[in-house]
Amino acid sequence: MTPAxxxxxxxxxxxxxxxxxxxxxxxxxxxxxxxxRIEPGERVLLLGASGAGKSTLLHxxxxxxxxxxxxxxxGHLLVNGAEPTAERGQAGLLLQDPDSQxxxxxxxxxxxxxxxxLGVPRDEIWRRVTDALRMVGxxxxxxxxxxxxxxxxxxxxxxxxxxAMRPGLLLLDEPTANLDPEGVLEVRESVARVLENSExxxxxxxxxxxxxxxxxxxxxxxxxxxxxxADGHPDDVLTSQGERLAAAxxxxxxxxxxxxxxxxxxxxxxxxxxxxxxxxxxRTKAEIIARDLELDVLAGTALALTGPNGAGKSTLALxxxxxxxxxGGAVLASPEFADGADPEPIRWRSRQLLSRIGTVFQDPxxxxxxxxxxxxxxVGPRALKRPEAAVTARVDEVLQRLRLDHLAEANPFTxxxxxxxxxxxxxxxxxxxxxxxxxEPTFGQDLRTWREIVVLLDELLREGTAVVAVxxxxxxxxxxxxxxxxxxxxxxxxxxxxxxxxxxx
Amino acid sequence: MSLIAxxxxxxxxxxxxxxxxLASALLLAGVLILTIDWVSAAVALACEFVLVxxxxxxxxxxxxxxxxxxxxxxxAGLTTLLYGQPAGAVYWAFGLVNVTEGSLELAxxxxxxxxxxxxxxxxxxxxxxxxxxxxxxxxxxxxxxxxVLGGLAGLRLVGLFLGDWRALELARRARGIADGGAGxxxxxxxxxxxxxxxxxxxxxxxxxxxRGFGAPVQRTWARESTFRGREVALIGIGLAVALLAVGxxxxxxxxxxxxx
Amino acid sequence: xxxxxxxxxxxxxxxxxxxxxxxxxxxxxxxIGVASGLIFVVWNQAYNPLSGLLTPLLPGLQALLGGGWxxxxxxxxxxxxxxxxxxxxxxxxxxxxxxxGGTAWGATILVSGLVQGLGxxxxxxxxxxxxxxxxxxxxxxxxxxLALAVNDLLLWYPGSAAPFIAVYTVSAIVSGIxxxxxxxxxxxxxxxxxGALSRFAAGRSSRTRV
Numbered sequence: 008m009t010p011a012x013x014x015x016x017x018x019x020x021x022x023x024x025x026x027x028x029x030x031x032x033x034x035x036x037x038x039x040x041x042x043x044r045i046e047p048g049e050r051v052l053l054l055g056a057s058g059a060g061k062s063t064l065l066h067x068x069x070x071x072x073x074x075x076x077x078x079x080x081x082g083h084l085l086v087n088g089a090e091p092t093a094e095r096g097q098a099g100l101l102l103q104d105p106d107s108q109x110x111x112x113x114x115x116x117x118x119x120x121x122x123x124x125l126g127v128p129r130d131e132i133w134r135r136v137t138d139a140l141r142m143v144g145x146x147x148x149x150x151x152x153x154x155x156x157x158x159x160x161x162x163x164x165x166x167x168x169x170x171a172m173r174p175g176l177l178l179l180d181e182p183t184a185n186l187d188p189e190g191v192l193e194v195r196e197s198v199a200r201v202l203e204n205s206e207x208x209x210x211x212x213x214x215x216x217x218x219x220x221x222x223x224x225x226x227x228x229x230x231x232x233x234x235x236x237a238d239g240h241p242d243d244v245l246t247s248q249g250e251r252l253a254a255a256x257x258x259x260x261x262x263x264x265x266x267x268x269x270x271x272x273x274x275x276x277x278x279x280x281x282x283x284x285x286x287x288x289x290r291t292k293a294e295i296i297a298r299d300l301e302l303d304v305l306a307g308t309a310l311a312l313t314g315p316n317g318a319g320k321s322t323l324a325l326x327x328x329x330x331x332x333x334x335g336g337a338v339l340a341s342p343e344f345a346d347g348a349d350p351e352p353i354r355w356r357s358r359q360l361l362s363r364i365g366t367v368f369q370d371p372x373x374x375x376x377x378x379x380x381x382x383x384x385x386v387g388p389r390a391l392k393r394p395e396a397a398v399t400a401r402v403d404e405v406l407q408r409l410r411l412d413h414l415a416e417a418n419p420f421t422x423x424x425x426x427x428x429x430x431x432x433x434x435x436x437x438x439x440x441x442x443x444x445x446x447e448p449t450f451g452q453d454l455r456t457w458r459e460i461v462v463l464l465d466e467l468l469r470e471g472t473a474v475v476a477v478x479x480x481x482x483x484x485x486x487x488x489x490x491x492x493x494x495x496x497x498x499x500x501x502x503x504x505x506x507x508x509x510x511x512x
Numbered sequence: 513m514s515l516i517a518x519x520x521x522x523x524x525x526x527x528x529x530x531x532x533x534l535a536s537a538l539l540l541a542g543v544l545i546l547t548i549d550w551v552s553a554a555v556a557l558a559c560e561f562v563l564v565x566x567x568x569x570x571x572x573x574x575x576x577x578x579x580x581x582x583x584x585x586x587x588a589g590l591t592t593l594l595y596g597q598p599a600g601a602v603y604w605a606f607g608l609v610n611v612t613e614g615s616l617e618l619a620x621x622x623x624x625x626x627x628x629x630x631x632x633x634x635x636x637x638x639x640x641x642x643x644x645x646x647x648x649x650x651x652x653x654x655x656x657x658x659x660v661l662g663g664l665a666g667l668r669l670v671g672l673f674l675g676d677w678r679a680l681e682l683a684r685r686a687r688g689i690a691d692g693g694a695g696x697x698x699x700x701x702x703x704x705x706x707x708x709x710x711x712x713x714x715x716x717x718x719x720x721x722x723r724g725f726g727a728p729v730q731r732t733w734a735r736e737s738t739f740r741g742r743e744v745a746l747i748g749i750g751l752a753v754a755l756l757a758v759g760x761x762x763x764x765x766x767x768x769x770x771x772x
Numbered sequence: 773x774x775x776x777x778x779x780x781x782x783x784x785x786x787x788x789x790x791x792x793x794x795x796x797x798x799x800x801x802x803x804i805g806v807a808s809g810l811i812f813v814v815w816n817q818a819y820n821p822l823s824g825l826l827t828p829l830l831p832g833l834q835a836l837l838g839g840g841w842x843x844x845x846x847x848x849x850x851x852x853x854x855x856x857x858x859x860x861x862x863x864x865x866x867x868x869x870x871x872x873g874g875t876a877w878g879a880t881i882l883v884s885g886l887v888q889g890l891g892x893x894x895x896x897x898x899x900x901x902x903x904x905x906x907x908x909x910x911x912x913x914x915x916x917x918l919a920l921a922v923n924d925l926l927l928w929y930p931g932s933a934a935p936f937i938a939v940y941t942v943s944a945i946v947s948g949i950x951x952x953x954x955x956x957x958x959x960x961x962x963x964x965x966x967g968a969l970s971r972f973a974a975g976r977s978s979r980t981r982v
Contacts, residue, residue, distance in 0.1 A: 030970070031976055071721040071722050073794065073971065074794070076794070076973070096727070099723075107715035108716075109668065115734075116734065119734035122732075122734070123733060123734055124726075124727055124731055125724045125727065125729055126731060126732050129732060132734045153668075169722075169723070325682060330682045356691050357688050357690035360685065361687075364686075366683075368683055370679065372708060372711075373708075376687060376704070378962075386688070386689065391688065420967055421965075421966065438688070548931060587820055587823070588928055591831070591834075592929065595831040595932060595933060595936045596932060597931040597932060608831050608935060622929075637870065658793070658795070659798055662799050663864055666864070667802075669806060670810065670868075673810060703962060706959060707963060707966050707968050709806075709807045710803060710804070710969065713799050714968070714971060717800065718796075721795045725795055726795040770930045
């Protein structure tokens with residue numbers, strides 16, 4: 008490892024004096040009255056409830072909040088004594104969403120992009136590109152297509168792009184929230200290696216504290232009401248503020264999920280709703296991902312679909328849900344479950360699915376079709392031609408159950424991440440299907456929403472609903488599920504196949 | 513050109529600067545558009561059929577890629593045949609339909625002209641990698657770099673949009689609203705795609721700004737876009753075909769300037 | 773960001789107007805151009821059979837379908853609100869549709885895109901990039917429709933008879949008003965309500981301040 012890759016740059020200092028920012032068109036200040044001093048080379052974990060303005064602060068430090076058109080600033084925020092917008096490239100920012108951070112089509116070009124923008128000479132650019140790629144451990148040809156990278160690789164690529172600019176201030180905004188456990192480890196390791204070889208000041212936002220705790224020497228908690236709530240050594244802050252942080256949705260290590268282990272559900276039935284004789288799954292006809300999958304979905308029980316990336320978990324879930332056509336074999340519904348419809352769910356009409364199988368997509372935004380939360384929840388019951396009074400009653404019930412009643416008239420797209428997740432579950436509950444299929448329901452959620460999902464699923468199971476979910480989240484699987492179906496990964500693109508049986512827990 | 517898997521190949525055509533391909537296609541189109549006669553179009557078309565062997569694509573991909581041209585050309589020709597300016601002998605008249613000697617000649621010319629303009633630009637673009645095109649447009653043509661790179665970064669989102677589109681389709685089936693009303697559903701789906709794409713675009717813009725994009729600094733280029741002999745040669749070929757087509761057409765007295 | 777308050781920001785905001793393109797303007801304009809280009813590809817495929825149905829009814833009526841290629845410029849102009857936005861998005865959409873789908877119109881699509889974008893752009897310029905009410909959107913659509921008619925009649929249907937020219941031009945303008953003008957305006961309003969345009973004046977003027 009060449010220390011030159013990032014180490015030749017000395018760390019930047021950060022000073023905030025009565026700083027505040029209000030986005031254009033908003034009444035509330037996103038951040039207000041912030042006083043803060045971060046010394047060069049400090050390693051900081053930034054915490055706070057959602058809405059405390061953590062991201063706004065990081066964006067401001069990176070100089071990407073936008074100008075006067077986009078908001079209003081008061082007080083001072085200085086990086087190395089200067090306005091962050093004045094000195095581009097001094098601060099490097101890594102964002103949450105891997106897909107939206109890949110800028111160019113080739114690996115080398117993407118890393119070089121920042122250097123080009125800063126006017127670095129051509130020979131120097133390629134030296135920096137090679138150094139940065141080595142630093143993050145991406146061992147790929149420079150012409151490798153960026154579209155072929157996994158989520159963890161994309162995040163490391165973005166990190167390399169940031170490092171190549173040689174920033175004195177390294178800013179990470181929930182860099183692992185959208186990654187599977189493997190990707191989280193990859194990124195964490197890369198960052199650890201960078202920090203070992205660098206003097207750069209480091210600030211990271213993350214609600215899963217355990218990931219970064221050992222790499223930081225200071226924790227700052229922002230207050231949603233403005234200013235700083237706590238500031239100090241990680242152990243001290245996490246001890247004194249632990250309870251408060253956990254209530255605000257932060258995963259504090261050693262505190263668990265805060266859920267009392269639920270007693271075994273007794274209602275778990277043995278009636279199969281779905282069987283899959285010789286099932287093979289594929290996204291498109293040409294590419295079979297896995298074959299000979301045999302599993303049962305039992306009424307009133309919870310089945311977790313797990314396995315590495317690319318093993319076909321989501322594809323299997325969507326096939327079970329009657330949305331994707333099996334590439335071989337079949338998904339068969341029991342006569343009671345089909346209730347007069349065709350035995351194969353893929354042949355059901357869209358409307359017939361509603362009262363039988365409800366699907367919650369990984370990205371809630373994919374399933375929103377209405378202009379208000381209330382209308383969104385009414386879509387399903389209306390499609391079933393339920394009487395208007397029944398629709399209203401059911402919608403009100405779901406609104407209350409999911410604590411969305413105060414948002415009934417809001418546009419679904421404007422909700423927060425956790426609210427969107429609750430609404431997407433709500434749209435499905437509105438028609439009371441017997442089987443619920445969920446794709447990564449806890450992905451990127453904070454502790455509060457995570458707990459709500461666990462409790463809700465537990466209630467539904469007790470009421471006799473069957474649950475099938477794709478998940479990477481071992482805690483979630485342990486908390487909710489009775490059985491696990493593990494898909495083995497694919498070894499090569501041309502070698503499809505593999506399965507293992509159902510593992511009783 | 514494929515946006516998802518960039519074209520790769522060893523043949524000379526792959527290495528030619530896309531700007532030269534664009535220039536020669538435009539040059540040919542610009543000249544052929546000036547006249548509406550079958551001679552110039554036929555001459556150009558004949559030359560193109562010889563040149564296509566060096567275009568770096570198999571017969572199968574040639575047919576597949578140019579299929580829209582083969583459909584559109586006779587369709588436009590038919591329109592002209594039925595409703596074009598009547599002249600000479602009348603073969604058939606019915607309401608507004610007026611097939612005459614003149615409109616028949618115009619129809620043949622229109623069909624050939626669309627083929628002669630459409631085929632080379634489709635064929636030349638099959639071997640273009642968008643990244644190289646952007647390099648060329650910014651460095652050789654000197655278009656504003658911010659716009660060229662913004663457009664290029666936008667192009668990269670196409671793959672994500674296609675994935676979004678499929679998910680939106682499945683989700684509508686899951687929501688119980690996929691049984692009828694295809695037109696309305698399509699509009700709602702297009703709108704949802706627009707929302708998602710603008711969301712992605714906003715995040716991409718922030719990521720680009722965080723890497724100094726748009727900084728008030730003279731930008732450098734990690735890779736030089738070159739414009740040398742073979743680029744000039746390709747444009748020369750385009751020019752030669754255009755001149756030959758015009759020359760033969762004028763010599764045979766069939767040149768028919770479009771605005772007269 | 774929920775509608776807890778109903779204090780409206782005035783339609784003409786007091787925020788300073790700048791004609792300079794920000795990075796986010798360029799990227800979103802590009803994204804709109806690219807997404808529109810994909811829709812053009814679908815439209816290109818639908819055009820031939822549909823025009824085959826319309827043309828026998830009344831020759832020139834196929835221009836009613838032209839709006840499917842015109843909305844990109846109007847939508848871009850309505851959202852970005854900077855000089856050149858309509859031309860840039862329409863041109864980019866045209867380029868993308870050529871690159872992705874391969875169209876029969878070849879390199880000339882660049883010219884069509886430029887001309888059609890210009891038709892909408894001129895209308896926005898006429899209102900000095902300060903008025904984006906629905907009638908301006910309809911006019912911009914009409915401008916794009918007229919540009920389409922002029923372009924097509926010169927390039928593809930030269931030597932057409934007068935009735936054809938008249939029907940074609942009127943159809944193109946009607947299509948421009950309805951598809952490019954009205955639909956784009958509705959899309960812009962819908963987008964603003966989803967909060968996706970929070971970084972744009974378009975997203976703030978039609979939303980409640982919260």
